[in-house]
Amino acid sequence: MATADQVKALVKSHAEGDDTRFYSVALQVAAGAARSGQNKFAQDLRDLVDTLRERTSGRPSRHGRPVPVAQPKGELAQLLTVVYPQARLADLSLDDDVRVRLGRVLLEQRQGDRLRSHGFHPLRRLLLIGPPGTGKTMSAHVLAGELRLPLFVIRLDGLITKFMGETAAKLRLVFDALSETRGIYLFDEVDALAGERGASNDVGEIRRVLNSFLQFLELDTSESLVIAATNHPQLLDRAMFRRFDMVIDYPLPSSEVVRHVIQNRLAAVPTGRLAWAKIDEAAVGLSHGEVATAAELAAKDAILSGDGQVTTTALCTSLRDRRAHHPG
CATH class of the missing domain: 1.10.8.60 (Helicase, Ruva Protein; domain 3)
Structure with missing residues (x-):
């Protein structure tokens, strides 16, 4: 059953109109009930949370502006796929350090106006590194679900061509979309785009693509979150690490x-x-x-x-x- 702290958190989040926090705590209660063998209660509670989320999905939240449904059109449709995740941080089984770092990103995003009023900007460029299957891609879904933003996944197979000029032009389209539609933009397996510039098998075109990508990152001033993920951080150019506000290392599970x-x-x-x-x-x-x-x-x-x-x-x-x- 719910702990005393969870009950207090439920009441406090309800009083403050923080639906995201309310549902998160409710799912924690459901997970605890499932672990103690109360499977029916746990499932009923999860179903209730899902139903309430659907009812309130169109209602403005105090902790984030609603984002209109966005579907990439024209050439962007070949470069981006979009989903609207419902995942929450409480749903993920994560290392404590990873959970704390993701929580910090969520806090800064929700308090972005407060930070900007003091001359600071919220964390919005994340580099996720670690072995396959450790939760990197799912973390992008969680951030989108928590912030009620669309998740745009960049299709590298459509982005990278044998002609550098075409790839750079497509990159520009993606970064233009970042400015026009606030969301989470995920560059998965980004080492295919941002490999070490000094690699012996590298060619000039690939180096120029990387330089374009780094330049677009540097010039981007949108409110969208840019997430790059890789299973092979050793392949990334060192300049990549300097372009991101936070690097999160995903270890194998304890x-x-x-x-x-x-x-x-x-x-x-x-x-x-x-x-x-x-x-x-x-x-x-x-x-x-x-x-x-x-x-x-x-x-x-x-x-x-x-x-x-x-x-x-x-x-x-x-x-x-x-x-x-x-x-x-």
Whole structure:
């Protein structure tokens, strides 16, 4: 059930009209209920939050201006895809340092006018680095959901051509869109665009593309958030790191985070008495995404076999199988 602090946070956020905080705390209560075995209550509460979000999605919020529905048109449609995420920070299982940093971004964005009145600008350029499956892309969804902004994903396959002039012109279109429509703009796998300029296999055209990208970043004064993500930070040109307000390093999950991921994935199915020490050992070296996939597979096996519950043995077997097929 809800803790005393959660009840107080619910009341305070309701009184202040902070829907985002209210729903976030409510989902924390749901997650806690699921971990304690109250699966029906947890699901009912999640469904209620989703229903309330839909009802209030068109209502102006005190903590962010509503953004009109935006769909890229013309050539931009080949460069951007747009989604409107509902994810919240409370939904993510993250390392404490990552959660604190994302919370700081949200705080500064929500208090942007206050910062600007003192001559400062809120954090809005983020570089996310770390192994695949550790939550980088999902963090962009969370920031969009929390700030009620559209998430634009830049399609690098449409952006990068063999002709430098075309690529630079397409980059300009993207950065023009940043200024015209406030949103979250995600450059995923940005190392394809911003590799080290001194690399031995580099060519002049690629260096000029990178220089154009860095210049556009430097000149951008929009209110949009620019997020670049990479699984290979060692490939990035060093100048990239200087262009971003914050670099967030996503590590592989700790034992605590592994447990949280598994509990969330198994919230809707019965489990036996889980031996967490054995599960922690089986999960070493796996990412958040791989742990979640392994937990889901164990849950489906339990459902299809008719056993009815996920056991430590089944979960460890699924995790070890995932690790056996881990690249590298």
